[in-house]
Amino acid sequence: MTPATATTVRRLPLPAWEPPYYDEVGTAAAVHAGPGAAVQGTLALAFLLPSGVPAVPQAPLDLLPPPDLRLVAPAEADEVLDEVEFGPQPTPRAALPEPRTWAGRFVQAVIEVLAGDRPPSQLVRWTTTEVYDDVACRITSGARPGAPTPPRAVVRSVHVTEPADGVAEVSALVRRGIRCTAVALRLEGMDGRWQCTALELG
Numbered sequence: 001m002t003p004a005t006a007t008t009v010r011r012l013p014l015p016a017w018e019p020p021y022y023d024e025v026g027t028a029a030a031v032h033a034g035p036g037a038a039v040q041g042t043l044a045l046a047f048l049l050p051s052g053v054p055a056v057p058q059a060p061l062d063l064l065p066p067p068d069l070r071l072v073a074p075a076e077a078d079e080v081l082d083e084v085e086f087g088p089q090p091t092p093r094a095a096l097p098e099p100r101t102w103a104g105r106f107v108q109a110v111i112e113v114l115a116g117d118r119p120p121s122q123l124v125r126w127t128t129t130e131v132y133d134d135v136a137c138r139i140t141s142g143a144r145p146g147a148p149t150p151p152r153a154v155v156r157s158v159h160v161t162e163p164a165d166g167v168a169e170v171s172a173l174v175r176r177g178i179r180c181t182a183v184a185l186r187l188e189g190m191d192g193r194w195q196c197t198a199l200e201l202g
Contacts, residue, residue: 091189092166099168099187102194104158107172107183110199111153114138127196134199151177168194174202 106126112118113135120136127135153176161169166189174181182202187194 088190090166091192093162093189095192096166096189096194099162099170099194100158100160103160103168103170103172103185103187104155106187106194106196107158107170107174107185108155110135110183111155111174114201115150115153117152126194127199131196131199138201156180 109118109122113120113123116139120132120139123132123135153174155172156175157173159171163169168187170183170185170187172183172185174183184200184202185196186198188197189195
């Protein structure tokens with residue numbers, strides 16, 4: 001039998017395992033404890049192997065959560081993801097109806113709601129919460145008994161500009177009897193339909 005080949009045992013330095021003090025965070029803790037020391041918030045075995053490869057592999061970047069979610073508490077992270085995945089989704093112009101005709105009908109509906117001729121609930125689907133609340137606060141209580149009926153308001157003209165895809169800025173002229181007032185609004189494509197996100201009444 002041939003004598004067994006002698007092997008040399010190689011000794012490696014043991015990495016420091018003591019946790020940092022409370023006043024040592026981030027880089028300051030690593031400098032104080034020396035190379036390979038554990039830092040608060042990292043694994044105890046986060047050190048380099050003799051070959052220079054980290055002992056703990058890094059996760060691929062495409063598997064990491066978005067940076068902003070790392071700053072959110074775990075209990076709120078699900079709500080943030082739900083808002084991103086299931087919240088209102090912008091709709092491109094090609095998937096929306098012609099804005100001029102739609103805006104004319106919407107303005108007519110708004111002035112009928114303000115006059116008390118139409119229930120405000122009919123605007124819920126087509127407005128943001130802020131616009132709906134503003135319109136609801138402006139609704140008149142109706143004509144007093146014996147008072148003359150005011151003339152019905154009618155949309156006389158509508159002008160539309162589209163500054164961006166899925167966005168329409170509208171100005172309309174509303175006539176009530178001999179008086180004319182202006183209405184300005186902003187429409188944005190959302191969830192397959194136009195939605196009024198801003199409204200100014202003259």
